[in-house]
Amino acid sequence: MPVAVLDDSLHPVILGYLGAGALLAALVMGGFSAVLSFWAGRQQNPVMVQVGRRAFYAATAMIVAAGGVLEWALLSHDFSLAYVTEHTDLSTSTALSAAGFYGGQEGSLLYWALVLGVLGSVSLVASASLGLRLAGYAAGLMAAILSFFLVVLVLVASPFDLLSITPPDGLGLNPILRDGGMLIHPPVILAGFASFAIPFCFASAALMAGRPDSAWIAHTRRFALIAWGLQTTGLVLGMWWAYHVLGWGGYWGWDPVENVALMPWLATTAYLHSSMVQETRGRLRAWNFGLVILAFLLVVFGTFIVRSGVVPSVHTFAISAIGPWFLAFLFICIVFSVVLLALRSNVLGGDAEPVAPVSREGAFVLQNLLLIAVVVVVLWGTVLPLVSGMLGQQRVVGAAYYERAAGPLFVVILALMAAGPLLPWRRAARMPSARALMWPGAAIVVVLAALLVAGVRSIPALIALPLVAAVAGTCFTQYARLGSGWARLPSMLRRRRRRYGAYLAHLGLAVLVAGIGASHFWQQEKDVTLAPGQQVTVAGYTLTYTGSEQRQLSDHTELVGLMRFGDSTLEPARATYSGLGGQSLTHVAISTTPVADVYVVLAGVTADGSASFSVFVNPLVSWIWAGGAIIIVGVLLGNIGERAPAVEAVRRRVPASVLT
Amino acid sequence: MALIVATLLLFAAGPFVLWPLIKTPVDDFISPPPGESLSPPHPLGRSAPPEKRALPGGGV
Structure with a gap:
């Protein structure tokens, strides 16, 4: 009809x-x-x-x-x-x-x-x-x-x-989802989660087929990078959204949902490095299978956590009855993976000789172990409420646990990022030359001196930020080598684009970590109640409250507190959605510069016209977003147009008509 | 109703999915037992060389 x-x-x-x-x-x-x-x-x-x-x-x-x-x-x-x-x-x-x-x-x-x-x-x-x-x-x-x-x-x-x-x-x-972030963060992070399945399928298929060689790695390299790139973008966008919407002055709260997105990212970061060891030196085969499988299992575990509501989270709107289905799926995936790895342990075998500790692959192995240690720390913090709840009294860990447990591990990873690229493959017959160490070493000295002169006495800050500078110094050293022969620059970039794209991603991570470090170590906050005309000064930034006003928008009303800041006016607000049972939401006002964000939250307005605000000054937060963008540009530049070696090798052996 | 829609969609997809079967002569897709090599070239010399049989049309 x-x-x-x-x-x-x-x-x-x-x-x-x-x-x-x-x-x-x-x-x-x-x-x-x-x-x-x-x-x-x-x-x-x-x-x-x-x-x-x-x-x-x-x-x-x-x-x-x-x-x-x-x-x-x-x-x-x-x-x-x-x-x-x-x-x-x-x-x-x-x-x-x-x-x-x-x-x-x-x-x-x-x-x-x-x-x-x-x-x-x-x-x-x-x-x-x-x-x-x-x-x-x-x-x-x-x-x-x-x-x-x-x-x-x-x-x-x-x-x-x-x-x-x-x-x-x-x-x-849901009012919290009525934001521009809704258009970009969820689809990217969900796509990242979904794409982890592809390396998992090919790795498991290679094990099932008894093919532990590197062909599956070469075939799925792009998909692992897509998964990693999407997850990186999703994580940074999630931080940006939380920062702009949740109104607590931060961007990362170690919420279970954030943690379950971070863990597969960490495992895949480890895999992207260790897979290079397999491709270059034919080592770490079993480890690479394990990492890819672990990343997918963490994705399934994360989905179960988010959808079942078994641990308290800000993402409770996602809870539903499908939790048991994902628990069953997780169980099947774990059993399948463990049995497969056990059955194929004979073809995976052990490496003939141990990895030399002072070598590029040695640095990769140590970095991998540290990243997995961070996964364990985050996993324990995430499941602790569940485990402790089953044992009697539910316990929840806060940011302090993660910072104390994972912070030192991240510091060593930063040191490896600075030193690793300077080490040769195989056994290092000699340490990196003084010339190679000059830039990262100078960066450490300069930043450390600058921090001490500025009066910084925080030991974590004095360790982490010079190391970040050293990572950037190492990346610049590599690019400086490239630039020594200007005539060869274009061909070098073309031939080794994967390598130099990776250095750009490292540089982006250094910028991102600098932003996280600065905003973590030097954030300043003041809670004030101001009458119209009164001022507040935080970290040298002065704001003047000029009054409040009520605004009617299409789907909600807004109570706006007007704060004059230099030549501009910041408009933090509280939105009320009458159609949704009077649900209320904070709209943060942020003034961004490369040096610091001035971040204002309206807590409320009283009958006499005075208003309560939380004013934060967050140094270098914009570096986090810039660093995330540089990482993605590095990944794209390093891999778009890069040929897939395994497919190319087969194409040379087999008539083209067979493969098309 | 959903069942009818699903059935129609499956019928519509059938020719696309089964096309490798439709286009392949019956005696060309007899598979060897697991672990053994694939069958030798066709006696009339029409079929592909062994390498081609081992790596069939990967396009779709």
């Missing part, structure tokens, strides 16, 4: 059925792909491997279709769908309505499946060069993970559930 002749009230119903039908078809196709790909990989049947891969592409296309239907429903305010009613209303802007796609539990799962499907499809396109077994198993694993998400979407958390009565308006998005 043509849709055009249907009654208007039937359109939404059809939308719901279209979406639910697409998800159901994707589940069938995903399950088919998983079973067939495993079988075809085991049989090394080339035709069936292709069919299994195509089934994965088809499942992805159906998920994309379901996503399109959901987006259509959100943008057309189709309140017959429970999901649309729960996460948007008529006053929600078009951009935030579109962002409602991943604003709720069900939609974010669909978004996750969509990213996994799309990136997984891209990763499978050229996987035939890895051999039939490996390609078949990788497709099977990816399809199995995709099918898990589809099972949850179809059976437990469907975004296409219909309401029996269509309401005239929706409930609207």
